[in-house]
Amino acid sequence: MGYFITFEGVEGCGKTTQIKLLSELLAARGIHAVLTREPGGCPIADKIRSILLDAENRALSPLTELMLYAAARSQHVTEVISPALEAGKIVLCDRFTDATLAYQSFGRGIDRGVIDTLNVQACQGVSPDLTILVDCDPQIGLARARQRIEATSGPREERFELEELAFHQRVRAGYQQLAVDQPERFLIIDGADTIEGIFATISTQVLARIPEALRAVC
Numbered sequence: 112m113g114y115f116i117t118f119e120g121v122e123g124c125g126k127t128t129q130i131k132l133l134s135e136l137l138a139a140r141g142i143h144a145v146l147t148r149e150p151g152g153c154p155i156a157d158k159i160r161s162i163l164l165d166a167e168n169r170a171l172s173p174l175t176e177l178m179l180y181a182a183a184r185s186q187h188v189t190e191v192i193s194p195a196l197e198a199g200k201i202v203l204c205d206r207f208t209d210a211t212l213a214y215q216s217f218g219r220g221i222d223r224g225v226i227d228t229l230n231v232q233a234c235q236g237v238s239p240d241l242t243i244l245v246d247c248d249p250q251i252g253l254a255r256a257r258q259r260i261e262a263t264s265g266p267r268e269e270r271f272e273l274e275e276l277a278f279h280q281r282v283r284a285g286y287q288q289l290a291v292d293q294p295e296r297f298l299i300i301d302g303a304d305t306i307e308g309i310f311a312t313i314s315t316q317v318l319a320r321i322p323e324a325l326r327a328v329c
């Protein structure tokens with residue numbers, strides 16, 4: 112099996128920049144990781160993503176939203192993540208199951224047992240080896256995310272950015288709780304640090320954790 116690293120955090124925390132930097136660093140060392148994201152990562156899941164993030168879909172019920180995330184994940188795991196891990200690759204994924212717990216359980220208030228059951232079904236035995244939580248004040252993250260959305264010419268993926276601050280504060284607290292509950296899997300990074308400072312910590316920690324055997328096959 113390969114090595115599965117997920118990146119998590121509130122809107123605008125900087126995780127997408129960090130995942131790209133990490134993938135470039137690994138590539139420079141001859142390690143060609145699979146870089147992917149949720150929701151999305153394959154054509155069918157990308158179609159589900161556009162439903163989930165479209166600001167016009169304000170009427171999506173919390174349960175419909177949850178099931179769409181689970182459906183997208185099931186397809187993504189089947190098509191992309193499982194085959195890559197079985198081929199011995201390193202997979203870097205921008206959000207995964209912890210996002211569903213943080214947003215749909217801590218954020219929306221859906222019963223955790225329902226989410227755990229759906230995650231088990233969608234993941235088909237796959238679970239992250241390492242999860243990097245870029246912890247960030249939602250007020251700062253949302254301001255960054257809104258700037259990015261204003262600057263983009265593509266579809267406005269802003270359904271969550273339009274949620275009230277209290278929602279994002281529950282999501283942040285949820286992520287912090289998940290990290291405290293599983294300290295051996297989570298690495299918590301202070302998102303208030305500079306891009307370079309955050310990357311120095313992430314790269315050192317990841318290079319130390321990737322199993323030696325994997326470095327040769329990637």
Ligand code: TMP
Binds near residue numbers: 149211212
């Ligand atoms: P992002 O690609 O900008 O991170 O946007 C994905 C959005 O989807 C973000 O607001 C978090 C949300 N999300 C959930 O609510 N549940 C999930 O399971 C996942 C993967 C993402």
